[in-house]
Amino acid sequence: MKLHRIALPALNLLALVIAWELAVRIFRVPEFVLPAPTAILATMVKHAPALWRNSLFTLYESVAGFLLSVLIGVPLAIAIVWSAYLRNTLYPILLLFQSIPKTAIAPLIILWLGYGDLSKIVIAFLVAFFPVVVDTAMGLMSADGDALDLVRSLRSTRWQEFVHIRMPHALPAFFSGAKVAITLAVIGAVIGEFVGASNGLGYLILLSTSSLQTDLVFACLIILAAQGIMLFYLIESIEWLVLPWNRSSHAQMAEPAFNAAGRGG
Amino acid sequence: MIELHHVRKLYPPRSRHGQPVLAVADVTFDVARGEFVSIVGPSGCGKSTLVKMLAGLMDITAGEIYVNGQPVCGPHSDIGIVFQTPTLLKWRSVLDNVLLPLDILRKPRLAFTERAEELLRLVGLWDFRNDYPSVLSGGMQQRAALCRALIHDPSLLVMDEPFGALDAFTREEMNLELLKLWAGREAGRQKTIVFITHSIPEAVLLSDRVIVFSPRPGTVDSIFEINLPRPRTADLQYSEQFQAYARNIRSRIGVAANAAVAQQNTPRPTRALV
Incomplete structure (x- = not known):
């Protein structure tokens, strides 16, 4: 079961790479249009130090932007659910803001915050924080009505209602928002680097495209994809660790119920 | 322990052109300390509304509810x-x-x-x-x-079709x-128990008294004292006495439901009044 989940996609990927390699060789595609996988691999080895340094930079910007989106997005979601006044005032502003393409305001951010890492972190944050807010707010609002009635019947405070019912209930929704946000944060960081930077994979892509080093562009793309996948699974692992009660919803875990039946329930 | 005096619950209309819904019309009954009382009735007779009002989770349109001698005007953690x-x-x-x-x-x-x-x-x-x-x-x-x-x-346990x-x-x-x-x-x-159910045998088996509600708007149709010996067992359900109670309650629910249907077929001026 577990083998299938890893082996099958890996085999598919391998087949794709082989087809790619063969196509480039058979049709004699020029290297600056589409380099062969082996050529890309060679470039990756050759430029390993530069790629490593720049990817660390992009990684740092994406993660920082993501953390900022959680740090600001979650309290914002709580505020929206907490008070109807805040909901009516904040939500339209958020929506308005979200409808502005972040790519379009990236130059402005660079202008305000400079060429350094701060502007990239802010752009990554801007691109990533919306799903965190929306998903967390949805999770907070969709708490079970009977459960809320139950604590209210015991004269709970609103804070207790949040701490004991709404927040734990919202955690799975928060994590699905976070998983979207982390991949968006990588995109945001790259956008920032495209617009103005002297470091990072986005900057390297821009630089290599202008000098027709397509193999280096592909090397960057591969690293970016790997980074995105790694970060996604990092969040998923954290979710798995933090929410042991929610594990059964992640497929494969039909076991606990079976065990209970075995114990004579 | 619990007293309800002419309790009424009117839900405001859901939309601008909707009509207000009268869920509970005029409910009066009381429950003694330590008594086990069941409320039976067809669905939509305001049973769940009653539970929320008893718990102080919902305000009462008219009438009064007392729990432990105190008027209910909010949750009371007992x-x-x-x-x-x-x-x-x-x-x-x-x-x-x-x-x-x-x-x-x-x-x-x-x-x-x-x-x-x-x-x-x-x-x-x-x-x-x-x-x-x-x-x-x-x-x-x-x-x-x-x-x-x-x-x-x-001291009070409220069970809503548990x-x-x-x-x-x-x-x-x-x-x-x-x-x-x-x-x-x-x-x-x-403990005083208010037990809401739509199962007549369940109500008879458990209760000291069974209160039959009429369909929406909910009112007390009739109250039955269940004089069966305690402790009660599952076998009791097959006794003649038990069957007689169940039959009588069943017939009241039939009457109440028919009355409601008849009422629905005639114009309803009561709703517009409030």
């Missing part, structure tokens, strides 16, 4: 509620779920661990105390919910367990 669904928090273990009311009431857990163990052992869930609720069957979850409703030792979602065997088992819990433990300090 109550345990069991809903139709177990409503266990899936992120808490069974034991932590049972202890939830203490967290809300800001009472020290430590003082109640013995009581929690006693309750969980009584319903056969002590071995599952560290499991998540998702591991338990529906009946077991509802048992845990019952323990949770009792942990802070409320066993409606269970299969017939589990349901019967739960009925007898509930009776044991109610009668067995604290002699002289029996």
